[in-house]
């Protein structure tokens with residue numbers, strides 16, 4: 514008889530990165546998943562996703578991270594993919610004041626298409642390009658804090674995809690924020706229902722999904738993209754990218770079995 518424990522299942526969380534074109538969303542994703550940085554990135558068309566396994570506070574997660582096109586003309590291509598998200602990263606660039614001001618629009622667009630409640634959803638604000646010289650900066654941290662306060666967003670971090678500063682930390686923070694909100698939602702439900710949770714009722718906020726990919730370690734990733742302009746996506750498409758995306762760009766497949774409890 515062996516003493517082997519069954520492998521720990523990882524929770525699958527869908528993360529969406531939003532922000533104006535050129536703030537560095539793709540660079541952030543590539544740095545986090547592949548630890549790579551390219552100076553000259555093409556604009557994203559539609560959406561792309563990559564998977565990354567991460568352990569935070571001794572728990573395993575698979576983040577399915579969706580990088581979206583920041584340019585206005587791609588709006589119809591990206592918005593169908595917001596539904597079913599667990600976490601949203603709102604990105605601006607520290608050398609672009611307009612990109613900070615644009616975050617309100619991004620937040621509203623997300624709330625609208627993801628159909629979630631603003632005060633119950635984990636948003637985190639990410640200021641990218643903090644490697645730039647002070648004279649190139651257009652935004653100081655007080656302005657950002659004020660903006661976050663107005664929108665009731667408690668988490669803000671500065672990153673640099675170029676120098677790999679705070680990139681993993683940004684995703685870790687986002688995860689902790691998600692966990693915190695889950696706990697709050699669970700406590701609220703308990704209060705409403707006494708100590709019993711009625712599992713037959715649909716629970717929007719507590720979306721525990723488990724990924725049976727088995728995973729590998731921090732470096733493992735799946736990747737896909739979608740840039741077709743038909744608007745016929747449904748909820749299922751948000752959760753089963755591996756069956757949908759014929760155009761995957763790397764050999765590693767996304768988790769093939771995702772399901773909700």
Ligand SMILES: Nc1nc2c(ncn2[C@@H]2O[C@H](COP(=O)(O)OP(=O)(O)OP(=O)(O)O)[C@@H](O)[C@H]2O)c(=O)[nH]1
Nearest residue numbers: 534535536537538539540552554557583673674675
């Ligand atoms: N200095 C600096 N430049 C960065 C950083 N991250 C990205 N960039 C630059 O910003 C450019 C745009 O980055 P992308 O990642 O393509 O921006 P995006 O937000 O994905 O843009 P869209 O795909 O159009 O939405 C890159 O080509 C880099 O030159 C960073 O951390 N520091």
